[in-house]
Amino acid sequence: MTKFHILTLFPEMIRQGLSSSILGRAAQKGLLSLNAVDIRDYTLDKHGKVDDYIFGGGAGMLMQAQPVYDAHRAVTGGRAVRTIYMTPQGRPFTQRMAEDFAEEEELVFLCGHYEGIDERVLERVVTDQVSIGDYVLTGGELAAMVVIDVIARLIPGVLGNDESAGEESFFNDLLEYPQYSRPEEWQGSRVPEVLLSGNHRQIAAWRLEQSRQRTAARRPDLYAKYRQKQELIGRLSGQKRNNIHMMESLARGRADILYTDFRGRDTAVLLYDRKARICMMDAPDQESGERMAEMLPEDTNMVLVSRPFLRDILTKRQYTVFGEFFQMLYTRKETLPVRHKEIRQLSLDDLPYVCKWYGADGADGPDVDDGYVRERILAKAMYGAFLDGRQVGFVGMHDEGSLGMLFVEEAYRGRGIASSLEAFAVNRMLERGWVPYGHVSVENTASRNLQEKLGFYKAEKSFWWLEKILANNA
Numbered sequence: 096m097t098k099f100h101i102l103t104l105f106p107e108m109i110r111q112g113l114s115s116s117i118l119g120r121a122a123q124k125g126l127l128s129l130n131a132v133d134i135r136d137y138t139l140d141k142h143g144k145v146d147d148y149i150f151g152g153g154a155g156m157l158m159q160a161q162p163v164y165d166a167h168r169a170v171t172g173g174r175a176v177r178t179i180y181m182t183p184q185g186r187p188f189t190q191r192m193a194e195d196f197a198e199e200e201e202l203v204f205l206c207g208h209y210e211g212i213d214e215r216v217l218e219r220v221v222t223d224q225v226s227i228g229d230y231v232l233t234g235g236e237l238a239a240m241v242v243i244d245v246i247a248r249l250i251p252g253v254l255g256n257d258e259s260a261g262e263e264s265f266f267n268d269l270l271e272y273p274q275y276s277r278p279e280e281w282q283g284s285r286v287p288e289v290l291l292s293g294n295h296r297q298i299a300a301w302r303l304e305q306s307r308q309r310t311a312a313r314r315p316d317l318y319a320k321y322r323q324k325q326e327l328i329g330r331l332s333g334q335k336r337n338n339i340h341m342m343e344s345l346a347r348g349r350a351d352i353l354y355t356d357f358r359g360r361d362t363a364v365l366l367y368d369r370k371a372r373i374c375m376m377d378a379p380d381q382e383s384g385e386r387m388a389e390m391l392p393e394d395t396n397m398v399l400v401s402r403p404f405l406r407d408i409l410t411k412r413q414y415t416v417f418g419e420f421f422q423m424l425y426t427r428k429e430t431l432p433v434r435h436k437e438i439r440q441l442s443l444d445d446l447p448y449v450c451k452w453y454g455a456d457g458a459d460g461p462d463v464d465d466g467y468v469r470e471r472i473l474a475k476a477m478y479g480a481f482l483d484g485r486q487v488g489f490v491g492m493h494d495e496g497s498l499g500m501l502f503v504e505e506a507y508r509g510r511g512i513a514s515s516l517e518a519f520a521v522n523r524m525l526e527r528g529w530v531p532y533g534h535v536s537v538e539n540t541a542s543r544n545l546q547e548k549l550g551f552y553k554a555e556k557s558f559w560w561l562e563k564i565l566a567n568n569a
């Protein structure tokens with residue numbers, strides 16, 4: 096649960112603004128909490144005053160340090176909690192900043208009024224200064240509500256629909272295409288014919304083209320980024336089996352391009368999935384490999400490479416081999432038959448079962464970690480198999496988008512349940528327009544055979560997942 100504390104002179108404004116609609120429901124469901132704190136409650140002035148004249152002169156009044164500081168202390172109890180001061184002088188707010196803030200369990204928002212707040216208390220308590228645009232509001236409350244709204248919809252479970260916000264749509268980097276509802280004709284304007292055709296392929300193509308045109312016209316900056324990604328996907332598609340992880344991370348809007356260098360047939364590329372905190376790297380030579388190793392973001396937890404010399408470059412740095420894997424991909428568009436009927440998306444009620452078994456028999460994946468499994472379930476990325484209502488296995492999608500986490504209890508193996516689980520997950524990925532792929536440990540012949548039976552191909556190269564050696568683990 097993410098806790099939002101808002102320090103303000105107008106707590107009612109925050110309560111009214113955030114208590115209805117989706118955020119109100121999320122608070123009721125216990126996915127987040129909103130705590131609007133009245134700074135005035137903390138003033139030591141007997142008349143309830145919180146502001147005063149500005150030293151050195153100047154128009155207006157300034158909020159004083161003491162009440163702000165005490166309100167902050169009351170909320171944090173002196174713990175280091177990320178504290179965001181809403182001000183037009185702050186860093187311009189973006190979706191990426193929201194993703195970063197969404198990682199925190201607790202956030203304090205400080206809303207200013209009048210001419211601002213005494214600098215000394217800002218220096219003491221504020222960790223981030225954020226602006227929502229180049230204009231001046233009467234106070235920070237509306238700005239804080241904007242930022243909270245954007246962060247809240249990233250919290251798993253807050254959005255009700257199937258598309259979780261983190262797994263961006265196919266139209267990533269492009270503006271949304273125009274949409275229409277009934278009636279088919281309104282004031283003489285008809286809905287574009289293709290949308291009534293029922294031909295999903297044609298509809299998707301039309302929407303993509305509309306998105307492209309719109310983005311090129313309205314946001315040339317975004318369009319340039321989109322074109323760069325498309326060009327790279329095109330390059331990588333020359334070796335699809337080896338590169339599907341990078342192609343899919345780009346196509347699904349997960350990865351940023353940190354570095355590319357096209358030279359002849361070879362491509363040096365460094366991608367960063369900042370939500371999963373993983374990097375994917377490929378390089379034709381030692382020199383570009385070394386250069387990219389220098390560029391790995393500080394908070395990278397894992398790196399995926401498919402060449403031994405890249406693995407060696409990284410193990411000479413702060414990384415250690417987590418495992419060797421085969422990359423498997425399913426390139427067909429047709430869905431797979433699911434023979435076992437009792438399969439459904441998991442909910443938090445199923446968390447104890449998954450935690451009990453995930454990784455227990457040496458299944459692929461990171462060390463069992465309640466937090467990770469919980470996040471995967473909330474992201475609607477886990478499916479379970481049941482027999483007469485009792486759970487017997489599960490499958491899931493990892494946070495960077497690969498298929499994995501397969502498990503079936505020993506007593507129930509050999510009846511096609513694992514294969515049905517895999518097929519079920521593959522079908523969900525196909526529905527989203529994705530190419531399903533995953534990494535199977537080189538020792539896990541059973542899993543590989545199963546996937547090959549379903550129609551997966553294996554990439555020629557081996558892949559290594561490398562894990563960062565944390566200083567306190569060393």
Ligand code: ADE
Nearest residue numbers: 181182183226227232238
């Ligand atoms: N307070 C006043 N104007 C603001 C803005 N544009 N962004 C954030 N906080 C503000």
